[in-house]
Amino acid sequence: MxxxxxxxxxxxxxxxxxxxxxxxxxxxxxxxxxxxxxxxxxxxxxxxxxxxxxxxxxxxxxxxxxxxxxxxxxxxxxxxxxxxxxxxxxxxxxxxxxxxxxxxxxxxxxxxxKGFQGVVKRHHFRGGPASHGHKDNLRMPGSIGAGGVQRVFKGMRMAGHMGDxxxxxxxxxxxxxxxxxxxxxxxxxxxxxxxxxxxxxxPEGDIKVEVEKSKKEVEPTGEGTLIPISHRDEIPTDAEKVKEEAPVGAEEKK
CATH class of the missing domain: 2.40.30.10 (Translation factors)
Structure with a gap:
């Protein structure tokens, strides 16, 4: 997972x-x-x-x-x-x-x-007729139940909070x-x-966990990089660096 x-x-x-x-x-x-x-x-x-x-x-x-x-x-x-x-x-x-x-x-x-919304936007009701005396119930929900039951059934689609x-x-x-x-x-x-x-x-696959190197496995080189201790013999010393950077005829003059 x-x-x-x-x-x-x-x-x-x-x-x-x-x-x-x-x-x-x-x-x-x-x-x-x-x-x-x-x-x-x-x-x-x-x-x-x-x-x-x-x-x-x-x-x-x-x-x-x-x-x-x-x-x-x-x-x-x-x-x-x-x-x-x-x-x-x-x-x-x-x-x-x-x-x-x-x-x-x-x-x-x-x-x-969306806040409090009516049945047309919330439940996609069609709405009432637009003419023939229906001037006030264009977006009204209409009947919400029979008169003989004398209660509103649970789950009745009505206006209310929408979204979130x-x-x-x-x-x-x-x-x-x-x-x-x-x-x-x-x-x-x-x-x-x-x-x-x-x-x-x-549900498929495994998570790739980041592996952090401990302080025992790495040591600073002085240049902001980390090199494993197993390769520390390969790090040139200061004397070797000076010798490599010296001009060709420097040792002959001495």
Whole structure:
């Protein structure tokens, strides 16, 4: 199982190699960190809690600081459930390089809020007649039940709050992955407004965890680069550098 958190940037279009145009949604996904691992034996559920969008530590309360001890101060925490245990541990980090072009993913977001709307816009009612004495009920809902029942049945389609609901879309294709910019290009439209949170997942494959080299495995060269200790004998000394840079006749004059 693979998953990642991201925010919606907006829509654009990309060109395939054969010249066809593909409408895509650009998503700023990751990097993410594993904040907690829940198992069926201990927590009665197999899930991974993922953190996203690092922020300053002072914005976290004491409970959040304790939960994220020795981890980045992430702003967003979400859980992904799985049928089996995922081979991840607390502190693992991963990026968009986990995904590849051509994969089909499930995208979950929250639709745009429309506020309080009537039945014509919310439920696509046709409305009443426009003439013959129906001047006031063009967009009215009409009857909401029989008189003998003396109550309104549950689930009756009426006016109310529209939008701002969780929406999931399956089988969306990943067209392109941009690891340098942490961006996924997903075919088609995804729910939500620009900047809204998106949960991207697929039941197939495994997450590629970033491997950080420990201080024992690398040592600084003095030039801002890290070289494994196993190759430190290959690093030229200062005396060797001076000897290589010296002119050809310098030793002959001495």
């Amino acid at each position: 693979k998953f990642i958190l991201g925010t919606k940037i907006g829509m654009t279009q990309l060109f395939r190699k054969d010249g066809t145009v593909v409408p895509v949604t650009r998503v700023n996904a990751g990097p993410c960190v594993v904040a907690q691992v829940k198992t069926d034996k201990k927590d009665n559920v197999n899930s991974i809690q993922v953190g996203f969008f690092e922020q300053k530590k002072f914005r976290l309360n004491k409970a959040e600081q304790g939960h994220l001890k020795d981890l980045p101060s992430v702003r967003i925490l979400r859980e992904f459930r799985s049928e089996n245990e995922v081979g991840l541990k607390r502190g693992d980090k991963f990026t968009v390089e986990t995904f590849a072009p051509g994969e089909k993913v499930k995208v979950t977001g929250w639709s745009k809020g 609901a969780q929406v999931s879309i399956n089988n969306l294709e990943i067209i392109e992955v941009f690891p340098e910019e942490n961006i996924l290009a997903i075919k088609g439209a995804v729910p939500g407004a620009k900047g809204s949170l998106l949960l991207i997942s697929t």
